[in-house]
Amino acid sequence: MTHWTDTLQAIHWHLPLDIAQLNKPLEVDLAGDVQRAFNNFVRTGQVWAFLIGLILGYLFRSFTSYG
Numbered sequence: 001m002t003h004w005t006d007t008l009q010a011i012h013w014h015l016p017l018d019i020a021q022l023n024k025p026l027e028v029d030l031a032g033d034v035q036r037a038f039n040n041f042v043r044t045g046q047v048w049a050f051l052i053g054l055i056l057g058y059l060f061r062s063f064t065s066y067g
Helices: 003-013 030-043 046-064
Strands: none
Touching (some): 030 046
């Protein structure tokens, strides 16, 4: 055997992968994830901080721009 195949074989036996875990079906609920993220955004009050930041940023930009 060549050197790279020996190295590859040594690495292969030390990988911490379980083949059964790699074969699990992936559950994807994009709409549900977006809805949960938005609800968390509103519930934690981050939406108000975002809106206040937009307004203050716009005012700061308009007061500091020339022309």
